[in-house]
Amino acid sequence: MSVLRFCEWLAATPGSIALHESRYLYLIVLTVHVLTLCLFVGTAVIVDLRLMGLTMQTVRVTEVITRLLPWTAAGLVTMITTGALLFYAAPLLRYQNIFFRAKMVALLCAGLNVWMFHKGVYRSVAAWDLDPLPPRRAKIAGGLALVLWVVLITLGRMIPYQVYWLDCDRQPESAIVNLLVGCK
Amino acid sequence: MSVLDFFKWLQYSQPLTMMRTSAWFFPIIASIHLTGLALIGGAVLVVDLRLLGLGLRQQPVSQIARDAERWLLVSLVVLLPTGILQFMCFAATKYYYLTAFWIKMAAICLALLFTFSVRRKITMSDEVHGSPVWSKLVAVISLSLWFTVAIAGRWIGFP
Numbered sequence: 182m183s184v185l186r187f188c189e190w191l192a193a194t195p196g197s198i199a200l201h202e203s204r205y206l207y208l209i210v211l212t213v214h215v216l217t218l219c220l221f222v223g224t225a226v227i228v229d230l231r232l233m234g235l236t237m238q239t240v241r242v243t244e245v246i247t248r249l250l251p252w253t254a255a256g257l258v259t260m261i262t263t264g265a266l267l268f269y270a271a272p273l274l275r276y277q278n279i280f281f282r283a284k285m286v287a288l289l290c291a292g293l294n295v296w297m298f299h300k301g302v303y304r305s306v307a308a309w310d311l312d313p314l315p316p317r318r319a320k321i322a323g324g325l326a327l328v329l330w331v332v333l334i335t336l337g338r339m340i341p342y343q344v345y346w347l348d349c350d351r352q353p354e355s356a357i358v359n360l361l362v363g364c365k
Numbered sequence: 366m367s368v369l370d371f372f373k374w375l376q377y378s379q380p381l382t383m384m385r386t387s388a389w390f391f392p393i394i395a396s397i398h399l400t401g402l403a404l405i406g407g408a409v410l411v412v413d414l415r416l417l418g419l420g421l422r423q424q425p426v427s428q429i430a431r432d433a434e435r436w437l438l439v440s441l442v443v444l445l446p447t448g449i450l451q452f453m454c455f456a457a458t459k460y461y462y463l464t465a466f467w468i469k470m471a472a473i474c475l476a477l478l479f480t481f482s483v484r485r486k487i488t489m490s491d492e493v494h495g496s497p498v499w500s501k502l503v504a505v506i507s508l509s510l511w512f513t514v515a516i517a518g519r520w521i522g523f524p
């Protein structure tokens with residue numbers, strides 16, 4: 182079964198239709214998804230700024246990370262749950278959306294950046310834990326994360342605006358656009 | 366000129382008419398506004414969590430508050446202009462009749478007033494101050510006010 186077929190099947194399930202057509206539930210899920218930015222990205226940004234030496238310079242890096250990480254993790258779980266529900270409410274509309282697709286790629290990059298930081302320069306954190314200005318590789322990881330947050334937020338906000346520009350139902354479109362957006 | 370007259374005048378002024386005809390202007394401004402939301406979330410949460418005895422609880426409140434205040438100010442520099450621009454992207458009279466808009470405006474005023482008066486006084490003083498109950502109350506009020514701002518803000522955009 183192709184991803185497109187799967188999305189079509191998912192869109193026809195009663196739960197997806199109910200969430201899509203609901204008066205308040207969809208808006209509540211969307212609100213939770215957006216406001217969790219404060220918790221998830223908010224706490225992550227503090228860590229990123231510390232890695233760049235732009236805040237809490239006298240606090241150990243490990244302390245900032247270990248004390249704030251549970252809150253970031255709670256935010257991430259909420260984001261993924263509500264995000265999955267938003268996808269479930271309109272699977273085909275998300276799947277055939279260039280901003281949604283780009284957002285998933287950016288999310289992958291953000292995850293990769295965190296993973297590389299933890300596998301790389303963070304292993305030697307004992308040597309620079311109290312440095313007001315962490316080593317260059319840590320600064321780059323923090324800066325890259327900040328850029329990726331802005332990209333993720335922008336792409337997420339743009340998702341409902343694709344229709345102003347293109348729509349799989351409004352053909353003909355160029356082959357490259359149809360490929361990128363995943364039109365049939 | 367009444368408030369409604371002012372909103373009508375604003376609505377039909379030339380730059381606002383131009384901004385409303387662009388499909389891209391609004392979502393881009395809204396994205397920057399949301400980035401500011403994430404930043405203010407971090408700057409407010411890290412201090413309020415500390416007041417509640419959570420998060421960076423081994424550090425003195427005053428130090429965390431001083432570090433966070435800079436980023437709170439940066440977030441406001443991002444949020445206020447983009448918020449005003451978002452307001453300008455739609456018919457101003459739309460907002461005049463939206464309860465959520467007036468709730469948000471009132472909550473912003475209260476939140477800023479509280480943050481830079483009571484909360485600042487409590488968090489910035491270096492001496493041991495008041496009971497922990499008082500600190501926790503300040504954190505709960507601060508979180509409630511900002512939460513109201515965020516919820517009402519989200520509700521402005523709903524059908």
